[in-house]
Amino acid sequence: MKPLPRVNLDDKIFTLKYYVDEDYAHLRIRDEAVCQRCPTRPCLSFCPAGVYRLDRSGGITVSYQACVECGSCRVACPYANIEWSYPRGGFGVAYKFG
Ligand code: SF4
Ligand code: SF4
Numbered sequence: 001m002k003p004l005p006r007v008n009l010d011d012k013i014f015t016l017k018y019y020v021d022e023d024y025a026h027l028r029i030r031d032e033a034v035c036q037r038c039p040t041r042p043c044l045s046f047c048p049a050g051v052y053r054l055d056r057s058g059g060i061t062v063s064y065q066a067c068v069e070c071g072s073c074r075v076a077c078p079y080a081n082i083e084w085s086y087p088r089g090g091f092g093v094a095y096k097f098g
Helices: 009-014 032-037 072-076
Strands: 017-019 027-029 052-054 060-062 082-084 092-094
16 A cells, blocks of 8 residues: 655645734733643644644743634643633634635
């Protein structure tokens, strides 16, 4: 059986279009102190869009503008410390069709 072709995630994400809501962040960290105590910080790896990044003080920054709305962070944060909802109507990611 032939191996499946490799997919470059960054190339795929580059094709997306975003309608950014500058007035409302549809996801946020509930309690930053919980992140400071989180030993493995899986959000740094499970988010396909790299929304969560470590800042210099050891905290987590959230670039909600890049979210592709996969919903993983609703279930994958071991402390349920991420509040997530869909963006407001007319905002968010638009997938390319075809
Ligand atoms: Fe914070 Fe959850 Fe990320 Fe841990 S996985 S650092 S608790 S947002
Ligand atoms: Fe990242 Fe998906 Fe959560 Fe958006 S919904 S922040 S893309 S893990």
